[in-house]
Amino acid sequence: QIMMEQTQRRKQEIENRLSEEKKRSEMIKASLEKADQLTNSMVTILNQFDERLHKLEDTILPVHRKTKDLQRLQDNIEKTLSSLDHVISYHHVAHDVEPIVRQGPSRQVDKYLSCMERLVQAVNFFSENNPDSPELNTVNTLFTNGKDGLEKEFQAHLSRHTKPMPPQKVVEMIKAENMFLTAESYTNLPEKTMSDLSQMAEWLSGAGKSQSFVNVYSDIRSNNLIKTLNGLSDHIKGNNLNTGRKISVAVTTPKKPGNRRASNFRKPSTLLRKESLQSLSSMGGITIEMITSLIICDKVGVVDGCFINCDEIQPFQPNYIQHATRPKHSHIAMENAGLGKSSHAPIAEEEIIEIEIEPFVAMVSACAKLFVVEQSMIQSVIPEKNRRQVFDSIITESLKSVEQAGNKIVEYAKQCITRHDHPSIVNVFPAIKHLKTTLPSYQAVLKGVSEMNRLRMPRLIGELETVGVKVLEDFSDCVKSDPEKESNMPKDGTVHELTSNTMLFMQQLADNVEIVGGMLASKFESQQSMEKIRSCLADYISQVLGALKLNLENKSRVYENLSLAAVFLLNNYHFIITALNRHNLLGLAEIATPGIENLYRGFIDHQKQAYLQCWNKFDNYLKNKNKGVEIQAQPGGKLKDKDKLIVKDKFKTFNNDFDDLVKTHQQWAMPSSEVRKEIRNSVKTKLVQPYAELHEKYRMVQFTKNIEKYLKYTPESVAENIDRMFGQNAS
Numbered sequence: 001q002i003m004m005e006q007t008q009r010r011k012q013e014i015e016n017r018l019s020e021e022k023k024r025s026e027m028i029k030a031s032l033e034k035a036d037q038l039t040n041s042m043v044t045i046l047n048q049f050d051e052r053l054h055k056l057e058d059t060i061l062p063v064h065r066k067t068k069d070l071q072r073l074q075d076n077i078e079k080t081l082s083s084l085d086h087v088i089s090y091h092h093v094a095h096d097v098e099p100i101v102r103q104g105p106s107r108q109v110d111k112y113l114s115c116m117e118r119l120v121q122a123v124n125f126f127s128e129n130n131p132d133s134p135e136l137n138t139v140n141t142l143f144t145n146g147k148d149g150l151e152k153e154f155q156a157h158l159s160r161h162t163k164p165m166p167p168q169k170v171v172e173m174i175k176a177e178n179m180f181l182t183a184e185s186y187t188n189l190p191e192k193t194m195s196d197l198s199q200m201a202e203w204l205s206g207a208g209k210s211q212s213f214v215n216v217y218s219d220i221r222s223n224n225l226i227k228t229l230n231g232l233s234d235h236i237k238g239n240n241l242n243t244g245r246k247i248s249v250a251v252t253t254p255k256k257p258g259n260r261r262a263s264n265f266r267k268p269s270t271l272l273r274k275e276s277l278q279s280l281s282s283m284g285g286i287t288i289e290m291i292t293s294l295i296i297c298d299k300v301g302v303v304d305g306c307f308i309n310c311d312e313i314q315p316f317q318p319n320y321i322q323h324a325t326r327p328k329h330s331h332i333a334m335e336n337a338g339l340g341k342s343s344h345a346p347i348a349e350e351e352i353i354e355i356e357i358e359p360f361v362a363m364v365s366a367c368a369k370l371f372v373v374e375q376s377m378i379q380s381v382i383p384e385k386n387r388r389q390v391f392d393s394i395i396t397e398s399l400k401s402v403e404q405a406g407n408k409i410v411e412y413a414k415q416c417i418t419r420h421d422h423p424s425i426v427n428v429f430p431a432i433k434h435l436k437t438t439l440p441s442y443q444a445v446l447k448g449v450s451e452m453n454r455l456r457m458p459r460l461i462g463e464l465e466t467v468g469v470k471v472l473e474d475f476s477d478c479v480k481s482d483p484e485k486e487s488n489m490p491k492d493g494t495v496h497e498l499t500s501n502t503m504l505f506m507q508q509l510a511d512n513v514e515i516v517g518g519m520l521a522s523k524f525e526s527q528q529s530m531e532k533i534r535s536c537l538a539d540y541i542s543q544v545l546g547a548l549k550l551n552l553e554n555k556s557r558v559y560e561n562l563s564l565a566a567v568f569l570l571n572n573y574h575f576i577i578t579a580l581n582r583h584n585l586l587g588l589a590e591i592a593t594p595g596i597e598n599l600y601r602g603f604i605d606h607q608k609q610a611y612l613q614c615w616n617k618f619d620n621y622l623k624n625k626n627k628g629v630e631i632q633a634q635p636g637g638k639l640k641d642k643d644k645l646i647v648k649d650k651f652k653t654f655n656n657d658f659d660d661l662v663k664t665h666q667q668w669a670m671p672s673s674e675v676r677k678e679i680r681n682s683v684k685t686k687l688v689q690p691y692a693e694l695h696e697k698y699r700m701v702q703f704t705k706n707i708e709k710y711l712k713y714t715p716e717s718v719a720e721n722i723d724r725m726f727g728q729n730a731s
Helices: 002-103 109-129 134-161 167-175 179-186 191-205 212-243 274-283 319-325 330-336 357-381 384-418 422-445 456-481 497-510 513-521 530-556 562-580 585-592 596-615 641-666 673-698 715-723
Strands: 301-303 306-308
Touching: 002 109, 002 134, 109 134, 109 191, 134 191, 134 212, 167 212, 167 357, 191 212, 191 357, 191 384, 212 357, 212 384, 357 384, 357 422, 384 422, 384 456, 422 456, 422 497, 422 513, 456 497, 456 513, 456 530, 497 513, 497 530, 497 562, 497 585, 513 530, 530 562, 530 585, 530 596, 562 585, 562 596, 562 673, 585 596, 596 673, 641 673, 641 715, 673 715
Parallel strands: none
Antiparallel strands: 301 306
């Protein structure tokens, strides 16, 4: 029963669903029919629309084609009219620009250049389209006149605003540390002028196809650069004249045999004043320590081969310092005293080349900075393609001027060799030092210029160093070959001129280690370390000292008196070792000859002993013996006749020999108070105590009736007389 009910219910559900599905199928069928109707309607509408479009196209297309043809015709007419206007405008160019061209570009550079551009276009048009037309001749004439006017205006504009830089501003510029950053502030041209010049140069270089402005610019700026440098040089010379710095001092130096021309320490008018050096030092290119002049010591002088007032070697000062410290006319007194006198005929004044170091140093510094200014101005005015050529042209004459001034210094140095005026080479040292100092600046600013201009400064440095080495070599040769003549020898055994001048020159060299050592090292290698520089100078000093010692020993043989020869060598050796201890000489000499100070101390001790040999004979006089037998003498007693004669002979011989030696040695000189005192004490040690004993022994003994004759000296008077020896220097 239950199964039947379930089956019945199930059947009923299926029938219900089937009924619903039938209804849904009918609805779908109705919808499809309606959709078909709508589709047929849409198709019909679209077919009608397509037909209408075809009809519209057939109607509009001919109209469109006709309109397009009309538009094309209109465009052609407009282009034709525009071309006619363009052609007509070229015929009007001459009339339009002629007034402006005649007025010139002085106050309307932009407008003038615009007119010139129109003329260029007109010339090109008529040249291409109607080369035989009179209009071409007209615009050509106007173009030529306009270009000439522009070139003249460029020249006038540049000349009007180009003026030499005042010396004070040049000095200020030299002090500037980084010129590449501040160069524009020294151009001296207004910004508007720079702009106008730049526009004119750009047009002339381009459309104008002109190169004459390049030459004009180069000439004007080159001449202005020369005038600026000359003005600076005249300014420095004028300051020097106003301060009256002229000092003339001469000291003889070694001469080669056969050369009859005097060589001397001469002070040319070019030696730098202290004040001027300080101004140069403030310029940033050079320090006072870099510049060394001739050495003249206030307390050391040579008079006819003798030293005067020469207790010690004084620290020497260059002449530019002495200008401020030496009493007025002191140089006249030196000359009257015989300082530097020579029996040889002096060189005629017109033969002497005068150099001007201070203006040269300033010129070298100024040139490097002015070139940077010119470079900056060229970049603002000249088109890029012409810049290198223009800069090279501008700097050529200035570099030639510096080179000529440098060549004059080279000739001066060569004259130092000819005249054997070796110390004057010191005047050249500041130039060499400054050239080397500024060389990197020149190398930086001269990149890209011609090889000739780029190598001028290195070539000048090389020539100066080469001739400087020759001067040093000639000096060494002169020291070796200084003649051994009696007339040249000091009669009092003092320091020889050869020694004093040699050591003074060596001290000058030691004060310029980097310069002198660099010159000597340049013979071996271009890259020079400080160690190599010092080593080369040390070798040279050692070489000169060796030649000097050998020459002095040869000279000492001229003396017949061996004691005087010993005094001569003693004085000279002591002078040498004292000079070595001054400044940087000893440290340099030790590099090439370790222990040189002890070596010379040994030479001095040897000569001291050689001198004391002349006093050894007094040992026999002062012994109370006769052929080794003691003489018996009692106070108040009497002596045998034979002993009386012996005692008399002892005192008589002592008196005579002592008188002779003291009298002779009073005429000798021993400049060093230290050595003089030591020698006197050594003599006293030998004589005073033995004589005092002998004197005391026989003072109360009756060995003669005229005892004052034989006991002429007391021990005190013996010491006093010994202290009178070397009276040339006795205080």
